[in-house]
Amino acid sequence: MDNKKKSKLQIPPWGWLIISFLVAMLLWFFLSVNEKTARSFPFLPAILQALGTVISRGVLAEDFISSMISVLSGFALGFVTAVPVAFLMAWYLPVRNILEPWIQFIRNIPPLAYVPLVVIAVGVGRKPQIIVIWLATFLIMTVTIYQGVRNVDETLLKAARVLGAKDKDLFIKVVFPATTPFILTAVRLGVSVALTTLIAAESTGASAGMGMRIRSFSNSFEVAPMLLYIILIGIIGITSEKIIKTLERKLTGWQEKREI
């Protein structure tokens, strides 16, 4: 009993990671041999074989690049529009009163629902993808950054003013640094939303892309490459989150508490 407890405590984090990985593999294997689920979950060898095929055919690289162009341009547009709108909303009551209800309203509609509308408006191709990703990331990032600006501790503003800060100094030297953690959180949420939205955005009339390819594999019942693409999207998501988290730690290590 005592011994068991001790050994439990001694497993390092990477040890747990391996255990967690093995458990998932076991579960996956079980799904792949179970009669009811076998068709949806081919096991690792089939997936690796599919990987070889999509790489050698050059499809994977094409899809990956196409998706990344859409995600990054949509996200970048979302970010550069969200920052000023969030600050305007936090500072000017009329702007807030007019915009906030609609931002909340549209934010709660899944992008998949309005993709066809965008396609009808601007036609097929990359344009609707970027517009949809822009809209979705803009909404989530505006809300997050806006909260951050409103959350700036008023005593810090007072402290800066009595030390001689003018309005311009208050913004550059207090409001902006105080909002940085929220901006980074917004970036993290934005990237995650961009990936989620990507699949919806590519579902209509894309010529390449991770989401488009999943749909086309689905139409031809190619399960192994489909599952491969799903796993790859997951890997892209977790990698970008790790990168942003590292950035957060570097830029906002001064924070008292860390939010998750």
Place this chain on the structure above:
Amino acid sequence: MAGEERNLKVRIDHVEKIYDGRQGKMVALNGVDLDIYENEFICVVGPSGCGKSTLLNIIAGLLEPSSGAVYVDGKKVEGTGTERGVVFQQYALFPWLTVLKNVMFGLKLKGMPDDQAKEIAMKYIKMVDLEGFVDAYPKELSGGMKQRVAIARAYAVQPEVLLMDEPFGALDAQTRTQLQAELTKTWQEEKKTCFFITHDVEEAIILATKVIVMSARPGRIKTIIDINLPYPRTQDLKMQKDFLDLKAQIWGEVYQEYLEVRK
């Protein structure tokens, strides 16, 4: 202490502050008149809600009086100014700046070059005994250390008047006693006029040359008591009769007001 030629530093001239609340008008300050002379250490005590913080904010220029005015060196207060430094109860350090950068903040705003600002900042960081923590961030400091940084930051811009709003209110008794002694020492060295708010009567007597008791709702000055005990005022003083008499007197005045509020 009372010199013959005392310079009038701060004149509070019939300051009124009325808030328009949902339950109608609330009079926070009802005609406060007070003259503060150079080098005086004023402590203001009174029950919560007596408007002592409001008065401090008006002197700081963070709030506007509804009527009346405050003059510093004969000049009417309009907005904040670096001749009036403030130390807040919640420390209000910029969490993204190191101790050194926090203390340099006001100097940089004055447009002072980096090395000069750093030199002055270091002098005040040494004054509060934190030279070992210049590169630390606020989150790495204890409450007492944070408040020391805040005091150094306020002193660094060389204000004429130092306004302190219950600066030691959130600290434990031991740290508070230590900081009181340090503050007295700094006050004697730096020759600044201090306006210090507290709810702790002992703290007021230990620090002040003059204790002001405010009455509650509407806030106004009730009594002014000169404290003629010699500095440095040590812990032993707290056992002596002079001190205990003053404490009883001031506490009596405050308690009366406290009962008023409870009614």
